Amino acid sequence: VHSYVKYNDLDTINAWSANIAAQNSGLVSRSQLGTSYEGRPIYLLKVGKSGSNKKAVVLDCGFHAREWISVAFCQWFVKEAVEKYGSDTQLTNLLNNLDFYVVPVLNVDGYAYTWSTNRMWRKTRSVNSGTTCIGTDPNRNFNAGWCTVGASSRACDDTYCGSSPESERETKALANFIRNNLSSIKGYLTIHSYSQMLLFPYSYSYAVAKDHTELNTVAKNAVSQLTSLYKTKYTYGAGGTTIYLAAGGSDDWAYDAGVKYSFTFELRDTGRYGFLLPESQIQATSQETILAVRSIATHILNNA
Numbered sequence: 394v395h396s397y398v399k400y401n402d403l404d405t406i407n408a409w410s411a412n413i414a415a416q417n418s419g420l421v422s423r424s425q426l427g428t429s430y431e432g433r434p435i436y437l438l439k440v441g442k443s444g445s446n447k448k449a450v451v452l453d454c455g456f457h458a459r460e461w462i463s464v465a466f467c468q469w470f471v472k473e474a475v476e477k478y479g480s481d482t483q484l485t486n487l488l489n490n491l492d493f494y495v496v497p498v499l500n501v502d503g504y505a506y507t508w509s510t511n512r513m514w515r516k517t518r519s520v521n522s523g524t525t526c527i528g529t530d531p532n533r534n535f536n537a538g539w540c541t542v543g544a545s546s547r548a549c550d551d552t553y554c555g556s557s558p559e560s561e562r563e564t565k566a567l568a569n570f571i572r573n574n575l576s577s578i579k580g581y582l583t584i585h586s587y588s589q590m591l592l593f594p595y596s597y598s599y600a601v602a603k604d605h606t607e608l609n610t611v612a613k614n615a616v617s618q619l620t621s622l623y624k625t626k627y628t629y630g631a632g633g634t635t636i637y638l639a640a641g642g643s644d645d646w647a648y649d650a651g652v653k654y655s656f657t658f659e660l661r662d663t664g665r666y667g668f669l670l671p672e673s674q675i676q677a678t679s680q681e682t683i684l685a686v687r688s689i690a691t692h693i694l695n696n697a
């Protein structure tokens with residue numbers, strides 16, 4: 394049975410996304426972004442009051458299979474939206490004027506694999522030619538400095554960039570969706586764990602993004618909102634200098650494609666539990682992160 398304060402397996406999440414759309418048809422609709430390598434559906438939830446030519450923000454979770462707190466967060470976000478619409482002023486305003494395209498789990502094959510076989514799996518589950526090593530790192534597979542730095546060209550490595558940009562069905566599906574909706578998509582938030590960081594372009598080089606100053610201010614304000622709830626410490630900045638130089642990331646690609654407000658969240662913790670964050674921290678992590686998402690979305694609404 395589904396719980397917002399537990400980690401849910403893929404079948405439970407898919408049943409949940411069908412139900413929450415059916416029960417909140419004025420606010421939530423479900424479609425399919427594509428199918429994974431192993432043939433699983435990759436669902437997309439459109440969250441927002443129906444209206445014409447609204448701005449959109451893409452929020453994806455479950456890029457990396459083992460980062461379960463990311464997957465829990467997207468479910469919490471949708472719950473909060475449907476629960477508080479009509480009563481919470483800020484959220485109601487956001488949902489009246491913005492559409493949030495939520496991908497509850499992008500890397501569905503990998504996520505299923507962490508439940509069935511290997512909790513620490515990161516990549517997709519696609520077969521690589523000439524080796525028994527499986528999978529590509531979806532966050533090294535985008536056409537953004539592809540495979541130049543901070544990624545491996547060896548299929549057996551956890552940061553394998555793939556045979557070519559968008560070689561994965563999962564990354565191709567997401568990239569196609571963003572390309573096809575560029576006129577409305579003003580923000581891109583991709584949720585990972587762990588490190589407690591809010592990152593923005595670029596990670597693929599030390600080049601300073603043209604919107605660096607604004608993105609830095611948006612990140613600063615979002616982090617201060619997050620920290621205000623439980624005093625959780627976050628760092629923020631351009632990925633290359635804040636975490637590490639790495640190419641092929643979805644945030645860099647979205648930014649260069651024209652999505653100005655592009656951010657990567659690295660949720661709790663800083664290493665005590667790491668990817669194995671206890672379920673007891675899902676609620677607090679989700680609540681504090683939502684404050685940051687609200688802050689960014691409000692900036693987008695006022696400035697995009």
Ligand SMILES: Nc1ncc(C[C@H](C[SeH])C(=O)O)cc1Cl
Binds near residue numbers: 592636643
């Ligand atoms: N553009 C990027 N933005 C953030 C990161 C950090 C995540 C952390 Se799990 C990763 O290593 O894929 C990595 C890249 Cl390549």
Ligand SMILES: [Zn+2]
Binds near residue numbers: 457460532585586
């Ligand atoms: Zn990740």
Ligand SMILES: [Zn+2]
Binds near residue numbers: 585586587
């Ligand atoms: Zn991470």
Ligand SMILES: [Zn+2]
Binds near residue numbers: 611693
């Ligand atoms: Zn602002």
